[in-house]
Amino acid sequence: MSIVIDNDFDVITLSSSHRSHSTVVTLRGPDGAPLADADVMVRQVRHAFAFGNIGFDFVDLAAAQVGIAADGPHVFGGADRESAERLVELWLDVFNTATLPFYWAGFEPAEGRPDTERLLAAARWFRERGVSLKGHPLVWHTLAPGWLRDRPDDEVESVVRARVRREVGAFAGLIDTWDAINEVVIMPVFDNEERQNAVTRLCRRIGRIPTVRLAFEEARGVGAGVRLVLNDFDMSTAYECLIEGVLEAGIQVDAIGLQSHMHQGYWGEERTWATLERFARYGLPLQMTETTLLSGDLMPPEIEDLNDFQPSSWPSTPEGEERQADEVVRHYRTLLAHPAVEAVNYWGITDRGAWLGAPAGLVRADGTPKPAYDALRALVKDEWWLSPTPMRTDGAGRITVEGWWGDYAVDSGASTATFALERDTPLVQATLA
Numbered sequence: 001m002s003i004v005i006d007n008d009f010d011v012i013t014l015s016s017s018h019r020s021h022s023t024v025v026t027l028r029g030p031d032g033a034p035l036a037d038a039d040v041m042v043r044q045v046r047h048a049f050a051f052g053n054i055g056f057d058f059v060d061l062a063a064a065q066v067g068i069a070a071d072g073p074h075v076f077g078g079a080d081r082e083s084a085e086r087l088v089e090l091w092l093d094v095f096n097t098a099t100l101p102f103y104w105a106g107f108e109p110a111e112g113r114p115d116t117e118r119l120l121a122a123a124r125w126f127r128e129r130g131v132s133l134k135g136h137p138l139v140w141h142t143l144a145p146g147w148l149r150d151r152p153d154d155e156v157e158s159v160v161r162a163r164v165r166r167e168v169g170a171f172a173g174l175i176d177t178w179d180a181i182n183e184v185v186i187m188p189v190f191d192n193e194e195r196q197n198a199v200t201r202l203c204r205r206i207g208r209i210p211t212v213r214l215a216f217e218e219a220r221g222v223g224a225g226v227r228l229v230l231n232d233f234d235m236s237t238a239y240e241c242l243i244e245g246v247l248e249a250g251i252q253v254d255a256i257g258l259q260s261h262m263h264q265g266y267w268g269e270e271r272t273w274a275t276l277e278r279f280a281r282y283g284l285p286l287q288m289t290e291t292t293l294l295s296g297d298l299m300p301p302e303i304e305d306l307n308d309f310q311p312s313s314w315p316s317t318p319e320g321e322e323r324q325a326d327e328v329v330r331h332y333r334t335l336l337a338h339p340a341v342e343a344v345n346y347w348g349i350t351d352r353g354a355w356l357g358a359p360a361g362l363v364r365a366d367g368t369p370k371p372a373y374d375a376l377r378a379l380v381k382d383e384w385w386l387s388p389t390p391m392r393t394d395g396a397g398r399i400t401v402e403g404w405w406g407d408y409a410v411d412s413g414a415s416t417a418t419f420a421l422e423r424d425t426p427l428v429q430a431t432l433a
Contacts (some may be wrong), residue, residue, distance in 0.1 A: 014269070014337035016384070018050065022402040025428045026411060027393055028417075034397030035432065041411045044386040046096055046130065048405035048422070049336065050287075050343035051380055053091065055098030055133075057084045057125055057350065062125030063118040070118075073374045079352045086367045094377050097132045098177065099289075099345055102167055105143040106223065116170055123174040134345070136289075137182035137231065138164045139215040141190050143260045144197035153205055156198045157214070164218040170224060177227040179257060179289065181215040184208050185234040199213055209245050210261050216251050231257030231289050241361040243282055255342065257289040263299040263306050263358055266327040280340035287343040288335055289350055295324035295370055296359035306356060316351060316359035316370065325371035328362075332379055349373075 003191065007146045027035040057079040060070045064081060079087060100119055101107070108114040124131055139160060148159060168178065188204040188211075190197075216228050230246065230253050232239050246253060256279050267275070279286055296315040303309045335341045348354045351361040362373035386403035393399050401408065403421055410417045410430060417430035 014333050016333070016336045016341055019336060019384075020402065020404050020422065021425070022400060022419050023419075023425055023428050024421055025399050025401055025410070025430055027397045027399065027412070027431065028431045030415070030432060032431070035393050035412060037396050037399050038393045038397075040391055040393060040399065041192070041388055042386070042391055042399065042401055043388040043409050043411070044403055044406060045409050045418070046407040046419075047380070047384070048407075050097040050132065050345075051095050052097035052099060052134070052343055052345035053095045053349050054101070054345070054347055055077045055091075055122060055131075056101050056348075057121040057353070058091070058098075058125065059100070059118060061085060061088075062122040065125070066121050068118050068121055072431070079350055080126070083352055083367060084123065087349060087363065090363060090369060090373065092129055092131070094373070094380050095346075096130070097134060097343065097345070098126045099134045099136045100126075102135050102137065103143040104140070104163065105145045108145055108163075111147045112147070114166070119406075121282045122175070123171060127174055132177070133171075134177040134179070134229075135167065135171060135175045137179040138167060138213070138219060139180065139199065140182040141187045141197055141199040141203065144199040146197075151198060153201065156202050157206070160199065160202060161214060161218050164215055165222045168219045168223040172223060172226075176225070176227065177254075178219060179231040180219050180228040182231050183213055183233060184212055184230070185232050185236075185238045187211065194426070200299040209240060209249050209251070212242075212246050213249065220252065227254040229253075229255045229257045229287055229289065231259065231287075233259040233261070233290070240278065247282065253284060255285040255287045257287045257288040258397055259422075260288055261290055261292045261306060261329075261347065261355075261360075262327075263292065263294060263309070263356070263360070264301050264303070265298050266293060266331065269330060269334050272331065273338065276335070276338045276340060280338065284340075285342040286338070289343075289345050289347070290347045291331070291344060292347045292355070292358065292360035293324050293327045293331065293372070294358055294360055295320040295372065299358075300342075309356070313355075314357050314359055316364060320359065321372065325375040328372045329375050329379060332376065340426075346376075386387055421432050 029035050062082050100122055126133055148156060187200060188208060202317045219228055240361040296314055299309045335344050348361050350363040351359050351365040352363050363369050384404055391399045394425040405421050407420050413433055415432035417432045419428045
C-alpha cells in the first residue's frame with residue numbers, strides 16, 4: 001500500500017491491494033474425486049467488506065409483505081412504499097449491509113408497545129436477500145422516549161438496561177452488529193431544554209464510562225457472538241479520551257464507529273487519512289458508520305450543529321451531482337486503502353426523506369440514479385469485483401483464483417461449489433453439489 005501526497009496536499013494515490021488474495025482452490029466432484037481437466041466458471045458472490053447503507057426505506061415495504069400495516073409516521077423517515085419498491089434493485093446491486101433504525105422514541109412511542117414486529121419483518125426481508133444487518137442505536141440521549149423523562153433515576157437505569165436486553169435478544173440471529181451506544185462525548189452535557197431526556201440525566205449522574213459499560217455489558221450478556229460498536233460524530237481529542245477511558249476500564253469494544261456527515265464539504269484525502277490513523281492506533285477495526293456527501297449547495301461553514309441549518313429548499317444540482325460523484329470515489333478509495341476500516345455505511349440511498357432534507361442521497365427523489373450511484377457501483381461491482389471468469393482445472397482439480405476477500409462460487413455444468421477468499425488462506429477445498 002502506498003500513500004503519495006502531491007505538493008498541493010490535495011491528491012493522494014491509494015492502494016487497496018491488501019484486500020485481495022490469491023488462493024489455490026481444489027475442486028472435487030460429488031464423489032469426492034478431484035475434478036481434473038474440467039472447464040469451470042468462477043464468479044464472486046459477495047464482498048467480505050461491509051458496503052452498507054441504511055435500510056430505513058424498506059421497513060414499511062417489508063412489513064406490508066407479511067401483512068403488517070404501517071401504524072403512523074415514524075421518526076426515521078425514508079421512502080414511501082411505492083418509492084421503496086423502485087429502490088430495491090438499486091440498493092441490492094451495491095450494498096451488502098443494512099442499518100435498521102432503533103431510535104427509542106419512535107421504536108417505542110408508548111411504553112410497552114415496541115415496534116418489534118415491523119423491524120423483525122424488515123430484518124428477515126434483508127437476510128432473505130443475503131444482506132447483513134446492524135441495529136442503530138441501543139442507547140442514545142437524542143430521541144429517548146418522552147414517557148421515560150419523569151421516572152426516578154434508579155428506575156431510568158433499570159429501564160434502559162431492560163431495553164438493551166430486549167432488543168438484542170429479540171433480534172438474535174438476525175442482527176449481529178449493534179451501535180451499542182451513540183454520541184457519548186456530548187451525552188451528559190446535552191443541554192437543549194426542549195430535548196432534555198432521561199438518558200442525558202442518567203449519563204450525567206453515573207458518568208460516561210459507566211453508561212458505556214451499561215450498554216455494552218447488557219448487550220453482550222444476551223447476545224452471544226454479537227459485535228458491539230462505540231459510535232460518535234465528535235472526531236476531536238475528546239472522543240479519543242473517551243475511547244482510552246473505556247478501554248482502560250476493561251470494556252470490550254469490537255469496533256470504533258466514526259461519523260462523517262460532510263454537509264459542509266468533503267474532508268479530503270489528507271484529513272480523512274489523518275483521522276483514520278488517529279483512531280486506528282487503538283488496534284480496533286474502524287467502521288465509517290454514517291457517511292454523506294452532498295449533490296447540492298454545501299451547508300455554510302459557520303454552522304456548528306448540522307441540525308440548525310433548515311433551508312426551505314435544498315435541491316440537488318447538476319454541478320453538485322458531478323462534484324458528489326468525484327468525492328464519493330475519492331472517499332471510498334481512501335477508506336478502503338486503510339487496513340483498519342472494515343465497513344462504510346452511506347447514510348441514505350435517496351434524497352426522498354433524507355436526513356435534514358439534504359441532497360445527500362445517491363438516487364434523486366424521483367428514483368433515478370445520480371452520477372455518484374453509478375460511480376460507486378462501478379467501484380464495488382466492477383473494479384473491486386471478480387466478473388464471471390472461465391477457468392480450467394489441472395490434473396489435480398486445481399485452479400488459482402485471485403480476487404477481493406469474500407464469497408465465491410464455481411459452476412461446472414449443473415453443479416456448483418462455494419468457497420471463501422480470506423486473509424492468509426493459500427489453499428481451499430471445495431466440493432461440487
